[in-house]
Amino acid sequence: MIKLIEDYLNAFREELKGSDRATIQDALSDAEDHLSTALGTELSEHPEETEEAAVRNIISRYGEPEEVAEHYRNVEKYTTPALSSDRQTRRGFSAFFAIITDPSAWAALLYMILSLATGIVYFTWAVTGFSVSAGLIVLIIGVPLAWLFFLSFRALAFVEGRIVEALLGARMPRRAIFIQKGKGWWGSIKGTFSTGSTWSSFIYLILMMPLGVLYFTVFITLIAVSLSLIADPIFELVFKVPVLDIPEPWWTPIWLMPFVVLAGVILFLSTLHLAKLTGRLHGKLARAMLVSG
Numbered sequence: 527m528i529k530l531i532e533d534y535l536n537a538f539r540e541e542l543k544g545s546d547r548a549t550i551q552d553a554l555s556d557a558e559d560h561l562s563t564a565l566g567t568e569l570s571e572h573p574e575e576t577e578e579a580a581v582r583n584i585i586s587r588y589g590e591p592e593e594v595a596e597h598y599r600n601v602e603k604y605t606t607p608a609l610s611s612d613r614q615t616r617r618g619f620s621a622f623f624a625i626i627t628d629p630s631a632w633a634a635l636l637y638m639i640l641s642l643a644t645g646i647v648y649f650t651w652a653v654t655g656f657s658v659s660a661g662l663i664v665l666i667i668g669v670p671l672a673w674l675f676f677l678s679f680r681a682l683a684f685v686e687g688r689i690v691e692a693l694l695g696a697r698m699p700r701r702a703i704f705i706q707k708g709k710g711w712w713g714s715i716k717g718t719f720s721t722g723s724t725w726s727s728f729i730y731l732i733l734m735m736p737l738g739v740l741y742f743t744v745f746i747t748l749i750a751v752s753l754s755l756i757a758d759p760i761f762e763l764v765f766k767v768p769v770l771d772i773p774e775p776w777w778t779p780i781w782l783m784p785f786v787v788l789a790g791v792i793l794f795l796s797t798l799h800l801a802k803l804t805g806r807l808h809g810k811l812a813r814a815m816l817v818s819g
Contacts, residue, residue, distance in 0.1 A: 530581045541595035547817045548699045553598045555701035609695035631798040634805030637693040638741040645738025648731040683727035696809025723818035730815040748797040755790025
């Protein structure tokens with residue numbers, strides 16, 4: 527029974543070659559979940575059937591691998607994330623100023639700011655889980671505890687993938703990495719630790735801490751500097767606060783203020799462009815480390 531399902535999934539994976547890796551993960555997860563769930567229902571409704579016959583009936587109703595793969599390839603055309611860079615078509619000099627109305631740039635900037643908080647959460651949980659698991663691995667409870675922790679790492683990676691797709695526009699899986707059932711408790715543990723995506727997800731969670739600190743520091747600094755330049759005339763002329771007060775107060779000449787404001791506007795627009803570019807690169811990193819297809 528298990529061999530039939532594995533053969534079907536392997537054939538399905540072959541038919542999906544060339545599709546988006548996130549789509550492949552979604553398709554395989556859907557197929558495995560359907561076959562496993564339908565098998566239990568089929569055997570309960572038709573107890574006289576053998577497991578092999580039940581699996582064959584389920585597969586015949588689900589569809590041949592090439593048919594189902596074609597369906598997912600067609601669906602893939604309509605699953606482009608709303609903020610995908612493929613949807614952004616503006617080019618030329620005007621695109622520099624049009625970035626202010628680009629939702630993908632603002633979303634990427636929000637991701638950079640939030641990455642410090644998410645990075646701390648991911649890093650803390652990953653390091654704590656790995657340390658506790660390593661310390662208890664010699665005990666009977668150590669192996670199942672490590673397994674549960676690594677399953678939680680995969681769950682966090684899935685959540686991060688949804689955040690990446692929502693804010694950075696990178697196509698990420700809409701289904702968690704499927705775990706084939708029927709292999710028993712020990713088989714599930716071995717399957718978890720022998721899957722490359724489990725370890726790449728763990729490494730990604732660790733990397734998010736230094737990346738989050740870097741993203742947050744750079745973009746908060748750029749935003750603060752640009753906004754202070756833009757607001758310089760208000761601070762100096764209205765609130766009588768000098769632009770610099772070290773070692774003594776320094777006031778911007780009136781004739782220079784328009785250029786200071788212009789510099790702040792250009793810096794702020796450049797920050798949005800940098801956020802969008804950084805988000806695109808980070809999306810590629812997330813796809814490389816969190817997608818198993």
